[in-house]
Amino acid sequence: MIKRRIVISIGVVLFICLIFGVSYPIILNNLIVDEEPVQSDVVIVPEGEEFVRASKAAELLNEGYSHSGKIIVSPITETNIEGYKEFGVEPEQIIPETEATSTYENAVTTLEMMNEEGFGSAIIVSSDYHMLRTKMIYERINREYDFDLTYVAAYHLVDGEFVPWYEAGTGIKEAAKSEFWKYWGYLLGLYYFFNL
Template structure:
């Protein structure tokens, strides 16, 4: 009997583990908004998804959020260069170049939204990053009345339904859970 309980426990554990990647992904339909907030941290796919939404008329502004990566350069500036090459006019771009974490992305994006009196935004990040992004943004913007839609960019290297097949995906999944749990625990204290 003990063997059956052990087998059942392992079966449940592995079943839950198989859904670990899917849980990280939050994918909402885009809605007309005041701006599109793009979080840094990839090789350009997030910016490309934001530009696609911009071209489709979902928002008139891009807020490019990412701090210093080199002595003279920020991620926001690199993202802007990419967006400009994709045809977004400079006057449609607002840079947030102080952040170095998802929490700071949210805090500094909130400052920009208050300055420009934006009340809604589409938030773009990688698919695996969206659960934590939503948790952080909802906490930072709590009580403001701001409305968000969370729209992921496609990450060709991360398949949430089969995350255990690639070393990079395994590391991404583990890292996201560590960061998500750490953030939730800090919120609770």
């Protein structure tokens, strides 16, 4: 009886290792979700203190992709607001959200804000390596609203050129690799219990 339990336990551990081992390259190779931007009511940025997101959001705003001329920044901080100003976004163009501490909370609060503002469509902008998980959670929360959402990736500036995460510096690559575990956490709904 004890031998059987040990064999079953080893089998379960090996199966879990196999699932993670097989899914690791698949998830990392599909982190970037980058759709063509379309005219939308607002641009939403789930922030992460990376000016690359502010740069892309400002570009879309300046090119007229936001009908309202507004960006919802979640969360807005004293640090990242400077990035938006640097890229030509006026403070009155920012609809601030100040409470979110995770991508899940970004999605919940910004879609609720969209609803309150009467918006029906949005472009979601985040770092390229963050887009797969961002799209997953926004689509889940969007089931309550049925907004038209478009997902546009922000790439990383290296030597004056925008490049994907796997061509960026070590810090970006490490952040991207950590998305594997966060993606699984979101897949399993662990964001209800942990700040992922």
